[in-house]
Amino acid sequence: MQRVSSNLSLKQLYEIDEHLWLEETIKLLKTNHLEELDLENLIEELENLGRRDKARVASLVEQVIRHLLLLQYWTEETQYNSGHWKAEIRSFRNQLKRNLTNNLYQYLENELASIYDDALGYVIEKTEGKLDNLPQYSTYTLEQLLDINYLPEKL
Known part of the structure; x- marks a missing residue:
């Protein structure tokens, strides 16, 4: 040693x-x-690194989904917050662009339904359950979530 x-x-x-x-x-x-x-600790650190990378990109995608849902469905707040929500979406997408690898992209594809569920729960809490038209399942593809120019149509 x-x-x-x-x-x-x-x-x-x-x-x-x-x-x-x-x-x-x-x-x-x-x-x-x-x-x-020191192989034991080296392996532990590499495993932790992989988990951190996955958690980081999942968190960023969740943030994109949250803000897209707010932008698309919370019409009573759109006038006051749409600029902020759009800027946040752009910021999270820029961070994803810098951090995404093929492996992490595949991870996001596999976890997208779970990430959407987490984002949906957040939006329900944030809006105090006022929005009854939120889709239970994601209507956004991963490509749309990552596309710097994609914004959903307002309802």
Whole structure:
């Protein structure tokens, strides 16, 4: 096991200073010293990274859906909030454009129904149940949700 100092192993370093552990792990990878890696913690960090990426893009898509629903269905607030909602939609889509990979796109395709359910629950709470015309299932495709120019027709 890699010794960072005479008394500290890489595994121990992970518990003390995660950033320094990461720097040391990168050095080992770059120099092909694979036998010295702290594989247990490296695997954990890679798994966490994948979960964070998925959570980030799912959250951004949920935000797009929330604002599209508000824009399309909350007509009594449209006059006051449509500019804000449209700007938020653009911002979330821009963030998605910068973060989306093929793998994450496929993840979103598989999780879209669940993400929509979460967004729908939020909108129902936000509008205090005043909107009785919200669709139970998404009428938006993933392509529409990601399209910087797509906005639904108002009802």
